[in-house]
Amino acid sequence: MIDSLSFSAVAPEIVLLVMACVVALVDLGVTSRLRTATYALTMLSLAVVAWLTAQAGAAGDTVYAFNRMVVVDSMANWLKFFATLSMMVCMVYGRPYAGVRDMLRGGEMFTLSMFALLGIFVMISGNNFLVIYLGLELLTLSSYALVALRRDHTVATEAAMKYFVLGAMASGFLLYGLSMIYGATGSLDIGTVFKVVSTGQVKHQVLVFGLVFIVAGLAFKLGAAPFHMWIPDVYQGAPTAITLIIGSAPELAAFAIAIRLLVEGLLPLAFDWQQMLVVLAVCSLFIGNLAAIAQTNLKRMLAYSTIGQMGFVILGLLSGVVNGSPAAAANAYSSAMFYIVTYVLTTLASFGVILLLSREGFESEEISDLAGLNQRSPLYAAIMAICLFSLAGVPPMVGFYAKLAVLQALLVSGSSFNIGLAVFAVMMSLVAAYYYIRVVKVMYFDAPITATTVAAPADVRVVLTINGALVLILGILPGGLMSLCAQAILKALTT
Incomplete structure (x- = not known):
């Protein structure tokens, strides 16, 4: 663990x-x-940032900087690396999709994406409520602008308005919760908050009141039910490239701040926030998977699928502390x-196929638009099928192992309630398999x-192809x- 006042700790953010x-x-x-020069410079810049974060991640050091307001640990570096690759x-x-829809009249898509990534980096490394x-x-202000980038498209503009209004409400929830915790503990520093809460001298009701608003704000950013209202409308209404x-990448940031706030800052209150996460996980798995069955729009179906997938992530987060013991946390x-x-x-590969099939004047976002894709392009049909099977949790795709890892964490906890949650999650996965396999059947x-054959740059x-192969x-x-x-x-929890 290194304390640093230098700017070297935040070199990727500066770049x-x-x-x-x-x-x-x-x-x-x-x-x-197609803004070729802008695109090339953006990709070169992101490649340098990815290299810097990978180097720091491989080193494995934990660095605190700017009076401990920023923490750069192994978790932060690898999440930044994955977020950069994702972007x-x-x-x-x-780029090809945006080019034919007149979204590249300027370089706003590239610059706003870089600023959104910068917001993700700041969230991931925040060790202070205000920094987070x-x-x-x-991140959110850049995202609102990106959704509205297609200025002459009424559906995209409507989606941006919905996103802005609901996003502002969720930010208010989170900020109000953080202010309550600050009022109770007298500190904005996550490490100090942990120490103060651990003493047990702070009024429990005040902490729980603040915690409710923090969890609500986090649930919105993760897209968990019942705070999921924005996801289907924004996914469907926004240009597919946006x-x-x-x-993709913002989900990594939402996971990071959940770890920073709930685990690193408020772990002594795990009994309280785990109960809230149970409700979020059950609602997300139930609402997301059942609502997805009724969708005919592919983007909207994947939006509800996202809600269900976040239910699994939350199951992982809630199984770390059992009976007051954090032994299974890591x-x-x-x-x-x-x-x-x-x-x-x-997600990158599945939406990549949707973008590839879109052309000028045609969005290719209905499930029926994928009909007979195997006859038109066996490669892209195979990539889409691999992604859908992975999301459904079919072996040997990576989604199967990811679900298995979360279920194993629930079972290892030894709690009979957690075992019941694991059974429920498996049942909801069986429901989800229906709407994923339906798309494969159509293809x-x-x-x-x-x-028409499918042509791609x-x-x-x-x-x-690499993306699909990695899945x-x-x-x-x-x-x-x-x-x-x-x-x-492990390094994030021990330093």
């Missing part, structure tokens, strides 16, 4: 901030329809981290609605990523 400004300036002189993939998949909230606002951005939280990372990987057994084709390979060989998550969580 990201400076290059976002440089990209905005360089774009003023770019005239190409790079979003740029590759989204500042990161959250930077849906991909807001449905195992449970690492399984949740593994789940969220692999979920983001699968492989229905007659194609068009005979070389970079999209290569990245999408399969990590399911067969999950050990490396699982041990990386376990070590990252």
Whole structure:
């Protein structure tokens, strides 16, 4: 553990901030329809940031900086690395789609995405309530602008308005909860809050009151029911390239602040917040999976699927402390981290196929639009099938191992209630299998609605193929990523 006042601890954030400004300036002189120079500079910048975070993650040091307001530990570095890779993939998949829909008249999509990623970084490394909230606002304000980027599209504008109103309410919940905890403990520092709460001298009712609002705010950011209202409308209404951005990397940030606030700051109140998480997990699994069955729009179906998937992440978070003992904490939280990372990987590939099939004047977002895809392009049909089987938890895809890891964390806890939750989760997974396999049936057994072949730029084709292959390979060989998550969580909890 190293205390640092230098700027070296936040080198990736500095590079990201400076290059976002440089990209905005360089774009003023770019005239190409696809903003080729802007895109290349953005990708180069993100590659440098990914390399910096991977280097720091491999070193495994825990660094506190700026009077302990910022913590850069193994968990932070690897989550930043995965978030950066996710944003790079979003740029590759989204550029052709945005280009034909007149969303690249300027370089706003690239600069706003970099600022959103900067907000994610700040959230992940926040060790102070205000730092976390500042990161959250930077991410959400950038996201609102991205959703509204297609200015002449009424559905996208409506989605942006809904996102803005509900997002502002959720931010208010979180901020109010944090202010209550600050009022009770007298500190904004997460480590100090933990020490004060551990003494047991703070009025319990005040802490729980603040905790309710914090959990509500976190549930909104994770997209957990009953705070899920925005997800289906925003996923469906936003341009698909933007849906991909807001449905991938921000989930990693939401997981990080859940760990920072609930585990590192408020672990002595685990008995209270675990009960709240139980309600969120059960509602998410039930509402998300049942509502998804009724959807005919693929983006909306994947939105409800996301709600159900977040139920599994929450199950991992709530199984870390049993009977007041945090002995199983590292195992449970690492399984949740593994789940969220692999979920983001699968989401990237599934939305990548939807973006690929979209063309000018055609969105390809209805399930029926995938009819006969195997006859038009066996490769892209196979990638989509792999992703859907992974989301359903079918072996040997990575989604199966991710679900198995969370269920194992529930069973290892030894609590009969947690075992009941595991049984319920398996039952909901069986329900989910129906609507995922229905899409596979449409791709492989229905007659194609068009005979046009699927063409893709070389970079999209290569990245999408690697993305789909990783969903399969990590399911067969999950050990490396699982041990990386376990070590990252262990170091975060012990420093």
